[in-house]
Amino acid sequence: MIIKNKTIINDDWIVFRLGEKDTPGSVVVPPGKVIVPLKVWQAQRDVLQVRTGLGVWLASDERAEDLKSDIENFSVIAVDFPKFADGRGYSIAHHLRTRLGYTGELRAIGDVLRDQMFYMQRVGFDAFAARADKDKKEALKGLSDFSFTYQASSDEKLPLFRRIQRGGGL
Amino acid sequence: MYRYDQFDHQITAQRVAQFRDQVYRRLAGELTEDEFRILRLQNGLYMQIHAYMLRVAVPYGLLSAAQMRMLASIARKYDRGYGHFSTRQNVQFNWIKLQDAPDILTDLASVEMHANQTSGNCIRNITSDEFAGVARDEIVDPRPYAEILRQWSTFHPEFAYLPRKFKIAVTGATEDRAAIAVHDIGLAAVKNAQGEVGFRVLVGGGLGRTPIIGTEICDFVPWQHVITYLESIVRVYNEYGRRDNIYKARIKILVKAIGIEEFKRRVEADWQFTKDGPCTITVEELNRVAAFFTAPDYEQLPENDAAVAAQLCENRAFSNWMQRNVKPHKVPGYAAVVLSLKKTGIAPGDATAKQMDAAAELAERFSFGELRVTHMQNLVLADVKQSDLIALWQAARELGMATPNIGLLTDIICCPGGDFCSLANARSIPLAKAIAERFDNIDFQHDIGEIELNMSGCMNACGHHHVGNIGILGVDKDGEEWYQVSIGGAQGNDSSLGKVIGPSFTFAQTPEVIARLLHVYVRERFADEHFIDTVRRIGHTPFKEYVYAAPIEAAEGLTGEEYALLAAPYDTPLYAPGV
Numbered sequence: 001m002i003i004k005n006k007t008i009i010n011d012d013w014i015v016f017r018l019g020e021k022d023t024p025g026s027v028v029v030p031p032g033k034v035i036v037p038l039k040v041w042q043a044q045r046d047v048l049q050v051r052t053g054l055g056v057w058l059a060s061d062e063r064a065e066d067l068k069s070d071i072e073n074f075s076v077i078a079v080d081f082p083k084f085a086d087g088r089g090y091s092i093a094h095h096l097r098t099r100l101g102y103t104g105e106l107r108a109i110g111d112v113l114r115d116q117m118f119y120m121q122r123v124g125f126d127a128f129a130a131r132a133d134k135d136k137k138e139a140l141k142g143l144s145d146f147s148f149t150y151q152a153s154s155d156e157k158l159p160l161f162r163r164i165q166r167g168g169g170l
Numbered sequence: 171m172y173r174y175d176q177f178d179h180q181i182t183a184q185r186v187a188q189f190r191d192q193v194y195r196r197l198a199g200e201l202t203e204d205e206f207r208i209l210r211l212q213n214g215l216y217m218q219i220h221a222y223m224l225r226v227a228v229p230y231g232l233l234s235a236a237q238m239r240m241l242a243s244i245a246r247k248y249d250r251g252y253g254h255f256s257t258r259q260n261v262q263f264n265w266i267k268l269q270d271a272p273d274i275l276t277d278l279a280s281v282e283m284h285a286n287q288t289s290g291n292c293i294r295n296i297t298s299d300e301f302a303g304v305a306r307d308e309i310v311d312p313r314p315y316a317e318i319l320r321q322w323s324t325f326h327p328e329f330a331y332l333p334r335k336f337k338i339a340v341t342g343a344t345e346d347r348a349a350i351a352v353h354d355i356g357l358a359a360v361k362n363a364q365g366e367v368g369f370r371v372l373v374g375g376g377l378g379r380t381p382i383i384g385t386e387i388c389d390f391v392p393w394q395h396v397i398t399y400l401e402s403i404v405r406v407y408n409e410y411g412r413r414d415n416i417y418k419a420r421i422k423i424l425v426k427a428i429g430i431e432e433f434k435r436r437v438e439a440d441w442q443f444t445k446d447g448p449c450t451i452t453v454e455e456l457n458r459v460a461a462f463f464t465a466p467d468y469e470q471l472p473e474n475d476a477a478v479a480a481q482l483c484e485n486r487a488f489s490n491w492m493q494r495n496v497k498p499h500k501v502p503g504y505a506a507v508v509l510s511l512k513k514t515g516i517a518p519g520d521a522t523a524k525q526m527d528a529a530a531e532l533a534e535r536f537s538f539g540e541l542r543v544t545h546m547q548n549l550v551l552a553d554v555k556q557s558d559l560i561a562l563w564q565a566a567r568e569l570g571m572a573t574p575n576i577g578l579l580t581d582i583i584c585c586p587g588g589d590f591c592s593l594a595n596a597r598s599i600p601l602a603k604a605i606a607e608r609f610d611n612i613d614f615q616h617d618i619g620e621i622e623l624n625m626s627g628c629m630n631a632c633g634h635h636h637v638g639n640i641g642i643l644g645v646d647k648d649g650e651e652w653y654q655v656s657i658g659g660a661q662g663n664d665s666s667l668g669k670v671i672g673p674s675f676t677f678a679q680t681p682e683v684i685a686r687l688l689h690v691y692v693r694e695r696f697a698d699e700h701f702i703d704t705v706r707r708i709g710h711t712p713f714k715e716y717v718y719a720a721p722i723e724a725a726e727g728l729t730g731e732e733y734a735l736l737a738a739p740y741d742t743p744l745y746a747p748g749v
């Protein structure tokens with residue numbers, strides 16, 4: 001189960017992570033709907049690009065730009081949050097959405113918690129694999145903490161001061 | 171000053187509701203302390219030794235009388251009747267219970283205040299010049315820009331989980347009174363040859379373990395582009411700043427590691443995507459915000475007031491106060507007045523609820539109902555008629571806020587230190603008190619003249635010791651508290667970092683060390699030369715030699731009970747639900 005477009009849905013994607021002994025070039029990617037690490041994609045592009053229903057995930061120290069010419073190959077891109085306090089994923093999402101023009105599913109994976117989901121949604125995530133030990137219904141509430149926001153981001157192309165008429169001076 | 175519109179109100183109210191729910195979930199055990207800690211920090215709640223501390227934001231240091239009264243009310247209702255004004259123009263309450271925090275935030279929201287992002291690895295409260303709008307040397311009023319940046323940085327979705335804290339200061343005058351060189355980003359509003367407003371941008375300054383003076387990244391960013399330019403700086407920092415070691419995670423380390431040229435190249439490469447885009451500030455928005463900061467209804471007054479002039483000749487105490495605590499104002503017949511929170515015996519920056527209420531009343535009586543908090547931990551009434559100065563002086567004296575020591579030896583910047591802070595190596599408040607007591611004589615202080623003594627209880631440098639003319643740093647030697655003394659630091663236009671004079675001292679020796687430093691200064695100074703200039707002229711050696719020449723006796727009285735190294739036996743239990 002994941003949260004997608006503000007509802008809880010069944011999910012049949014498998015997030016594939018490298019084991020300790022695996023190397024990106026030689027690891028065998030299982031069949032089916034798999035989200036592979038960026039490194040595996042880069043090492044096995046020739047084999048993988050013929051598959052349909054492939055996803056890729058970026059670690060927080062990887063860069064959205066590395067997917068630049070490949071973005072069309074994926075029906076889902078995920079960004080991993082190794083710890084919820086590691087905020088690099090927000091900038092990765094920003095780049096994917098606003099610089100690379102990615103419009104498909106953008107999924108937050110890893111240490112994904114309710115209290116960060118509002119910000120995640122703003123920078124362009126539309127799917128959240130909230131941490132397994134947390135109640136998904138509760139997590140869903142995190143997406144509606146605020147009705148207004150000051151800045152432009154992926155969800156609002158304009159900052160508040162261009163979006164609406166604001167109150168004036170005295 | 172800025173007033174919230176319905177959107178500001180709603181965003182603030184929803185933030186309080188969000189945090190109320192988070193506190194509820196923490197108390198119910200649904201959030202672990204690890205998950206909750208970062209959330210509470212971003213709402214200003216810090217864990218100190220005895221209790222939670224709540225750091226309330228005072229955006230760019232501006233307070234209305236009503237807001238000050240609310241601070242007094244919070245001090246009474248939820249704390250122990252006092253609060254602490256900090257070097258970042260914030261207010262800290264030291265004895266907060268977790269369950270009360272949401273109610274305090276609700277109270278604050280009712281007067282358009284908050285504690286958002288006053289702690290944690292996010293963009294912190296933006297600080298500015300305490301004389302903004304009234305200073306004679308002002309080029310551009312920084313307040314509208316500071317407010318626009320406050321809104322931009324509030325709950326910025328991309329920058330809530332930066333590698334480390336991020337501090338921005340803005341000034342608009344010739345003299346830098348906001349210490350912009352020791353901030354992650356320092357902005358100086360300037361005008362170009364065409365008279366257009368823009369910002370000189372410094373980046374990578376900061377104190378802490380690795381003190382660094384900021385470097386210029388751009389000499390002129392037109393004001394319309396300041397949001398997009400800052401956004402690119404923070405984005406590059408978010409992407410490339412170190413996250414493997416918190417002591418190397420500030421932007422200053424990144425700028426040093428890759429060099430300012432490469433850093434600038436990355437920033438400007440990113441900026442190309444957003445420059446002139448929708449986040450460019452519009453003239454309408456600047457005008458809307460600037461309209462909140464227009465001049466109050468000043469009267470037409472003569473430049474000088476006769477009664478004040480008479481008092482100046484007759485009354486020594488008054489003339490001392492005029493000389494130190496009263497600052498020039500751009501409007502004839504007005505002055506800006508500093509209310510000293512540095513009375514000897516009081517923790518620097520502390521004010522009681524009674525003083526806060528009284529200061530609010532003084533603001534209403536004498537200064538259009540507004541106050542400012544300074545980064546030197548004092549208060550300012552910025553728009554006082556000269557003809558009111560005598561009455562104000564008398565009132566401030568009764569409240570213990572007229573000590574004529576602004577910019578002098580006992581105007582000490584001091585962090586909370588070992589009495590409150592769990593990171594401390596040593597206490598700082600009691601040492602500040604001991605030093606203030608030793609040099610309490612106001613004539614002596616006036617003779618010594620301008621000098622800054624800054625003190626931190628550990629290398630995190632909350633008390634700005636690196637940029638004190640005299641800096642004192644608490645160090646730990648085998649579990650005992652010792653103090654390292656440096657000289658030669660300075661803030662402002664001519665910022666420099668102090669150098670340690672030699673081996674450290676005990677608590678009871680330190681006041682004598684200060685006395686010896688002053689002795690060398692008095693011996694060596696040219697007429698009218700400030701301490702810092704003497705240090706710069708003659709160097710460290712004469713100071714060092716004299717300080718260490720003869721054994722330093724521990725000052726009598728400083729080794730007794732009162733100063734014993736013991737956490738005070740406070741009775742408030744530390745409220746922390748099972749971790």
Ligand code: HEM
Pocket residue numbers: 216218223255256257258262334335337352353354375376377378379420584585586590591592593630631632633634
């Ligand atoms: C118990 C309370 C406090 C704790 C635990 C605390 C903690 C810290 C830490 C860990 C740093 C170093 C950050 C770094 O180098 O990355 C720091 C820096 C700083 N703190 Fe505090 N602080 C406290 C109270 C205060 C107070 C009361 C003030 C103002 C009077 C203050 C102002 C500052 C300033 C100005 C810096 C230096 C900024 C810089 O590093 O560039 N802090 N604090």
Ligand code: SF4
Pocket residue numbers: 585586587588591592593594595626627628629630631632633
């Ligand atoms: S300088 Fe050190 S002792 Fe002082 S408040 Fe900061 S962290 Fe605490």
